Amino acid sequence: MPALTTAAPAAPLIALVGLPNSGKTTVFNALTGSNYRTVNYPGSTVDCAIGAADLDNRRARVMDLPGITSLDGPSPDEQVAIRALFGDSPHGAPSVYVAIADSTQLPRHLYPAKRLIDAGYRVVVAVTMVDILNKRKHLSFDAEALSRELGCPVVRVDARTGVGLKELRRQTGLLLEAPTTDRAARPAPLSAGDISARYQFLENVTARVVTTSTSKTPLEHRLSICMPDPLTARLDRVFLHPAWGFLVFAAIMTAIFTSIFWLAQPMMDGIDRLFSAAAAWLQAVLPDVWLTRLLTDGVILGVGAVAVFIPQIVILFLALGFLEDSGYLSRGAMIVDKPLAMVGLSGRAFVPILSGFACAIPAMLSTRTIPSARERLLTIFILPLMVCSARLPVYGLLIAFLTPPGMAWLGGLGMTALYLFSVLAGLLAAALFGKIFRLEKSVRPSLLLELPAIRRPKLRVALATTYHRTKSYIQKAGGTILCIAVALWALTHLPPRTHLDESAQLAGSYAAVLGQWLEPVMRPLGLDWRVGVALICAFAAREVFVGALALVLMVSAGGDAIEGPLILAMRNATLADGSPLFTFSSCVGLIIFFGFALQCMSTVAVSRKETGGWYIPTVQLVAFTALAYLSALAAVQGLRWAGIA
Numbered sequence: 001m002p003a004l005t006t007a008a009p010a011a012p013l014i015a016l017v018g019l020p021n022s023g024k025t026t027v028f029n030a031l032t033g034s035n036y037r038t039v040n041y042p043g044s045t046v047d048c049a050i051g052a053a054d055l056d057n058r059r060a061r062v063m064d065l066p067g068i069t070s071l072d073g074p075s076p077d078e079q080v081a082i083r084a085l086f087g088d089s090p091h092g093a094p095s096v097y098v099a100i101a102d103s104t105q106l107p108r109h110l111y112p113a114k115r116l117i118d119a120g121y122r123v124v125v126a127v128t129m130v131d132i133l134n135k136r137k138h139l140s141f142d143a144e145a146l147s148r149e150l151g152c153p154v155v156r157v158d159a160r161t162g163v164g165l166k167e168l169r170r171q172t173g174l175l176l177e178a179p180t181t182d183r184a185a186r187p188a189p190l191s192a193g194d195i196s197a198r199y200q201f202l203e204n205v206t207a208r209v210v211t212t213s214t215s216k217t218p219l220e221h222r223l224s225i226c227m228p229d230p231l232t233a234r235l236d237r238v239f240l241h242p243a244w245g246f247l248v249f250a251a252i253m254t255a256i257f258t259s260i261f262w263l264a265q266p267m268m269d270g271i272d273r274l275f276s277a278a279a280a281w282l283q284a285v286l287p288d289v290w291l292t293r294l295l296t297d298g299v300i301l302g303v304g305a306v307a308v309f310i311p312q313i314v315i316l317f318l319a320l321g322f323l324e325d326s327g328y329l330s331r332g333a334m335i336v337d338k339p340l341a342m343v344g345l346s347g348r349a350f351v352p353i354l355s356g357f358a359c360a361i362p363a364m365l366s367t368r369t370i371p372s373a374r375e376r377l378l379t380i381f382i383l384p385l386m387v388c389s390a391r392l393p394v395y396g397l398l399i400a401f402l403t404p405p406g407m408a409w410l411g412g413l414g415m416t417a418l419y420l421f422s423v424l425a426g427l428l429a430a431a432l433f434g435k436i437f438r439l440e441k442s443v444r445p446s447l448l449l450e451l452p453a454i455r456r457p458k459l460r461v462a463l464a465t466t467y468h469r470t471k472s473y474i475q476k477a478g479g480t481i482l483c484i485a486v487a488l489w490a491l492t493h494l495p496p497r498t499h500l501d502e503s504a505q506l507a508g509s510y511a512a513v514l515g516q517w518l519e520p521v522m523r524p525l526g527l528d529w530r531v532g533v534a535l536i537c538a539f540a541a542r543e544v545f546v547g548a549l550a551l552v553l554m555v556s557a558g559g560d561a562i563e564g565p566l567i568l569a570m571r572n573a574t575l576a577d578g579s580p581l582f583t584f585s586s587c588v589g590l591i592i593f594f595g596f597a598l599q600c601m602s603t604v605a606v607s608r609k610e611t612g613g614w615y616i617p618t619v620q621l622v623a624f625t626a627l628a629y630l631s632a633l634a635a636v637q638g639l640r641w642a643g644i645a
Ligand SMILES: Nc1nc2c(ncn2[C@@H]2O[C@H](COP(=O)(O)OP(=O)(O)OP(=O)(O)O)[C@@H](O)[C@H]2O)c(=O)[nH]1
Pocket: 018, 019, 020, 021, 022, 023, 024, 025, 026, 027, 037, 038, 039, 040, 041, 042, 043, 044, 045, 046, 065, 066, 067, 068, 128, 129, 130, 131, 132, 157, 158, 159, 160, 325
């Protein structure tokens, strides 16, 4: 968080409080100029974030927190927020609270604010989503009236467009200036009767500050305040329908996964040509020395082989971004709640699993919204099995190899099947792990999810998320891919023996010497040491497999980057006995291996941190990697036995 450096640590702290999905992070980003992810789904923020803001020429630190529904919520993310609210965080105690409340659900959303105001804290209420209230529900909101009712400043904001931000800054600044009173005490838990009295009060207040121009009876008016907007209600009749809901769900998922493969093709060809042209140009202008070859046959070839798959990743991120902004995620969670319950999970695992398709690491963090510890551990346990974006280049390559030319739709279906397979494998693993390790069964909490308003996703929002996710993907994988490409080039070209042709050079290289050790492990899979070397490299990062394969295959084919795509080299590659290296069975074996193997050390580290010990990450690492090898072996041998090479 670079913004921190611009505020002195002593700058007063402003805490953003509110229910999940009320718009806190959107306000935070607008106040501090940050770029944290906002999702139309409750629980997108699971940790404190801090940034510097300028409030009418007063410097302050602003703290974004996970959403809370009360001042004593059960899930890990809510506890983080509640502790921080009352000063139990490295950032100190907040001086002013900005309570964010969704105007379409005011009674519940004003509850935390009401508790803080009653306890004597300094609170500014920021009311969001008034646009939805106006347009969809034809209701108006009276900020001044609410301010009188609550006895604190109230500002209407839409941080996406900047409405009300100036006033919010001013009011917050004014409260900071106000003479300090003694610090208020943390409010004690309320009895059930007191809680319902507070809600009753807030419902009455809401009926007075949210007004309608159409003539309605007081009862109709109250109902229209707490009902979802008409469009959302109509769509939900389909999205949450027992049969239609499933169909829509299946259609959305299939559309996303199929499009990853076939929509990306033209862009992938473009990137391929770009890298080939760059290599050709460098070879033409630079002298023919080893450094040039390292650059063209090592760096450009290795990095380019992986970079080609970036369009697939971008399409995945874009599709997820649209889904996140539409409000559909909560509906998806409801739809899969029942099936997930069969293996001891719930609909709350849906969003972590879906984010697992991008990367297991943020997915593990997003499990913090799961209140049940058992469910949370189970979800973390299965996340490494989901097809993450690092597997995408590997699958993309192998599926392209297996797909007959001109039948991209078949490849698309293959990709969809792999996603489906990873989910099924995950569910099976959850069922087994829960049983074998007798994870303590929890009383099944009812899936109480906020159902945010459904809306047309904004292209700008989806593009922004895609940009940030792609950037962090490239930052994370790029360095590793570059280093491995250089190291592997060196291993395949050393010791230098200029009188030999390239394939003889490779056979005598250090890589080959190391590779001989792998030969006995690789042969039963129908593969040789060259693929073994690429597989070892893939433990640094899965997608490195593609670049490494390009390096060893191109070198052994005596070719270079310009001669032809990796697929061609794969078709021509042979085993020592002259039979083809990449066959249907050996490719299926590789896909299965990548499906299960935990080749990502960052995932192991995060799993340790999130589960609070080495137990789960060790089981994941050992069990998944052993499963990977054994099931790949079984598949290859089984296919061969059935007469499929
Ligand atoms: N229509 C409308 N949408 C808004 C407004 N403010 C925020 N949003 C959207 O509401 C969704 C939720 O916003 P976030 O800022 O992620 O909400 P949050 O309170 O941080 O949510 P959690 O981190 O999950 O607790 C996002 O899709 C925002 O783009 C608003 O005033 N009007």
